Amino acid sequence: MGLFFAPSKLIVKSVLVLQFAAFSVLAQPLSQSAVAMPDSFSADAAKSILEQGGNAVDAAITAQFVLAVTLPEAGNIGGGGFMLIQKDGKGDFIDYRETAPTAAHRDMYLDEQGNVIANKSIYGIHASGVPGSVAGMWLAHKKHGTLKWEELVQPAVTLAEQGFVVPPKLAKGVSNYIAHLKEQKINVNFEKYFADVKANKVFKQPELAATLKRIRDNGQDGFYKGETANIIAKFMHQHGGIINQDDLKGYTAKSRTPIKASWNGYEVLTSPPPSSGGIAILQWLKMYELQKPDAGLAHNSTQYVHLLSEIGKRVFADRAEYLGDPDFFDVPVNALTNINYLKERSNGISLTAISTTENIKPGLKESEQTTHFSIVDKMGNAVANTTTINLGFGSGVVVEGAGFILNDEMDDFSAKPGVMNVFGAIGGKANEIQPHKRMLSSMTPTILLKDNTVKMVTGSPGGTTIISSVYESILNAVEFDMTAEQVVNSPRFHHQLWPKNIIRTHIGLTDSVKAELTKMGYTIDENHFGDLHVIINKEGQLDAASEASGRGKSIVF
Numbered sequence: 001m002g003l004f005f006a007p008s009k010l011i012v013k014s015v016l017v018l019q020f021a022a023f024s025v026l027a028q029p030l031s032q033s034a035v036a037m038p039d040s041f042s043a044d045a046a047k048s049i050l051e052q053g054g055n056a057v058d059a060a061i062t063a064q065f066v067l068a069v070t071l072p073e074a075g076n077i078g079g080g081g082f083m084l085i086q087k088d089g090k091g092d093f094i095d096y097r098e099t100a101p102t103a104a105h106r107d108m109y110l111d112e113q114g115n116v117i118a119n120k121s122i123y124g125i126h127a128s129g130v131p132g133s134v135a136g137m138w139l140a141h142k143k144h145g146t147l148k149w150e151e152l153v154q155p156a157v158t159l160a161e162q163g164f165v166v167p168p169k170l171a172k173g174v175s176n177y178i179a180h181l182k183e184q185k186i187n188v189n190f191e192k193y194f195a196d197v198k199a200n201k202v203f204k205q206p207e208l209a210a211t212l213k214r215i216r217d218n219g220q221d222g223f224y225k226g227e228t229a230n231i232i233a234k235f236m237h238q239h240g241g242i243i244n245q246d247d248l249k250g251y252t253a254k255s256r257t258p259i260k261a262s263w264n265g266y267e268v269l270t271s272p273p274p275s276s277g278g279i280a281i282l283q284w285l286k287m288y289e290l291q292k293p294d295a296g297l298a299h300n301s302t303q304y305v306h307l308l309s310e311i312g313k314r315v316f317a318d319r320a321e322y323l324g325d326p327d328f329f330d331v332p333v334n335a336l337t338n339i340n341y342l343k344e345r346s347n348g349i350s351l352t353a354i355s356t357t358e359n360i361k362p363g364l365k366e367s368e369q370t371t372h373f374s375i376v377d378k379m380g381n382a383v384a385n386t387t388t389i390n391l392g393f394g395s396g397v398v399v400e401g402a403g404f405i406l407n408d409e410m411d412d413f414s415a416k417p418g419v420m421n422v423f424g425a426i427g428g429k430a431n432e433i434q435p436h437k438r439m440l441s442s443m444t445p446t447i448l449l450k451d452n453t454v455k456m457v458t459g460s461p462g463g464t465t466i467i468s469s470v471y472e473s474i475l476n477a478v479e480f481d482m483t484a485e486q487v488v489n490s491p492r493f494h495h496q497l498w499p500k501n502i503i504r505t506h507i508g509l510t511d512s513v514k515a516e517l518t519k520m521g522y523t524i525d526e527n528h529f530g531d532l533h534v535i536i537n538k539e540g541q542l543d544a545a546s547e548a549s550g551r552g553k554s555i556v557f
């Protein structure tokens, strides 16, 4: 059982209390800071900001802009994300998710027969929502920053202008993507901008540097108004896209109240809608507590994987029906995380047999490529930030003259009820396309607290598998007492109702567990998830890790 958590066997079917993060008890200062980052450039830049006296939010803003330069597959100014903050004893959630443009409409990805047009929401000029990242960083800075905005953006300007030495994994990712675009005959301008990305060579991005300078000098107006907005709108117009200047001027990042719930003697501070992840991880963790045998289950054993897969089916049936942008759709957060509902919802689960997929309906009686980083500062403040342009390299479209990649986040909407998106997720009314609406997300930045002290900061990329990576990272730490390194590098798995009886696994379960699951009737799909970046506070000592499969770097200092 986890060292920093109460032994879970002593917790008798603990009660889920959903509340809002309103109280304020100052966090305990620490003797260390830590960053767990998806690449070395962002890790070094965030560390430097903390050493200059900036707080975790300042470091996060710098990291976000640096990643827009050095991690083009996911870091961005052309996408969006969620920043979960625990600062001075209080929680905050900066929602900078993209929105559908004014001219978007429910059936925009359907042909005349009402069928979904392949790839239209994934590649090219029609795939993008209105970017939210710059507005998100601006809002986070206004509310929580301490260093000057210009100082926070400058490291990214320098890396774009002077260039950076390309890590071999990035060069390989770029060349694979260019080959993929050619093979699929996808006509976007990605190669024109990224053909010079070569391993261990310096790569400069002058157009992006000029855009970042306008952001550095004019704040969010340097993106949503003036020259950058003109360039984006003109580029869109020339290529038949629908994002216009009013869409850009009208974009607003929002500060929302994080979900906060008691679990196993801890407070789980997590992401509210339009993230589906916060509700999903609470459903998953609570149903696991309710259904696991008293003797517990061995980590990643057949029964453990099966039980969590059965729970996943129910979580994803609810996700498809009830979850969407809370500004457009009334999401029943309390009902979905209510302990009595979850008892009833998990009652029929057998520990030995697979339930019939078609019989798992939404339960209420009456709904890849992303990147994540975690930061803890010496004041005991924490940031969990997940940001995305959706698939690796987004829509494949670079805004000419502004030098940044646009997202393909429109695919996270439900293009047609019951039809799977690129992650195999289905949805209906709650997540249908409407102008200005935010598409449902699986991004789940999460912080565990005890006595209002940060105990764990976690998050991951990976589309719908994000949710599994996050709740499994929590179970790995709480239930199985793993170090940060073990948490991020342990095999993970994911089941999301559809496709039927498929368990996806990342890093890989053991051969015997895979054979037993196959015998039960599951099909095992070995597939990449995303790289976890975790910080654990073990009795005042920080432990940080970035998953070895990525090119991440974590530092405790």
Ligand code: GLY
Residues within 6 Å of the ligand: 370, 388, 389, 390, 391, 409, 412, 440, 441, 442, 443, 463, 464
């Ligand atoms: N684009 C992945 C997500 O937000 O879920």
